[in-house]
Amino acid sequence: MNFQKLKYAVVVADSGSFREAARRLFMAQSSLSTAIRELEEEYDIQIFERTKRGIFITEEGSEFLSYARDVLSQVSVMENRYLDANQKKLFSISSQHYDFVSEAFAILLATDEEHTHHYRLLETSTTHVMENVKNAYSEIGILYMNAYNQKVIKQYLNHNELQYTEMGTFQPHVFVGINHPLADRETVTQADLLAYPSVTFEQAQGSSAQLTEEALDLAEESTQATIYVSDRATSINVLVKTEAILVGTGILTSPFRDMMRTIPIVDAEANHMIYIQNKYRKLSAEAEHFIEILADQLTDVIDVAGDEPA
CATH class of the missing domain: 3.40.190.10 (Periplasmic binding protein-like II)
Known part of the structure; x- marks a missing residue:
């Protein structure tokens, strides 16, 4: 297996064209094209479809590139571990x-x-x-x-x-801002939460609905909006400034605990x-x-x- 050619294929896929990939790799476009054709012949597949409008990744090419990324990741780990003793x-x-x-x-x-x-x-x-x-x-x-x-x-x-x-x-809790209508409650039920918009962390495209990050899925029963975010800073700002809620562990160990309340949800499973x-x-x-x-x-x-x- 030629790891260098695998790297070439991944760079072409990420670049969207042979010209841009060759520029990033500091090599001639013709040499890069030859290396990719040799790789395709070696594995008897077509990774890229070449057209006048550019290149497109084929279905089998997409699968091949997924494996290639995994292999290159493992190679990188090995090289970092064994080849450079002085490198951090x-x-x-x-x-x-x-x-x-x-x-x-x-x-x-x-x-x-x-x-x-x-x-x-x-x-x-x-x-x-x-x-x-x-x-x-x-x-x-x-x-x-x-x-x-x-x-x-x-x-x-x-x-x-x-x-x-x-x-x-851990018992699921609801996170709310200190001025939220539920902020003074000692406990809440799932039904109490349905009156408020809910914050949820965006998941990878195509992932199973069962891999949601929130410990409870209230979206199906609630008539309120769902607010999708990708980072904690945004979620905190939304919770502090609105009546939105977030279901999670209830564990706050940073200074953010002064900005929010966490309330146990009594009818939720551990x-x-x-x-x-x-x-x-x-x-x-x-x-x-x-x-x-x-x-x-x-x-x-x-x-x-x-x-x-x-």
């Missing part, structure tokens, strides 16, 4: 949008006295959390799991040689907070340290579970 290693985490994960990440950075690593925290969709760990783009991923989504999540993990470890259980990892890869010292920090963050606010992987 990258510790990467992918997570759903959790305040306590961001806090734990900041503590991890503050306690790194040797400065031997680069760090990355990606707050993203449920699907991308799992894909990032599968592709070794992140070492660990942080998710929740419940009776509604566990079948889909477990199927994905098993199929892709990933495993999960439960960190604890959820499980988990982290996922590659089944056959030993966690790095940085990952283990981060998980310890995360456990400390969660000790006082969730029922902490054992550390047996599943």
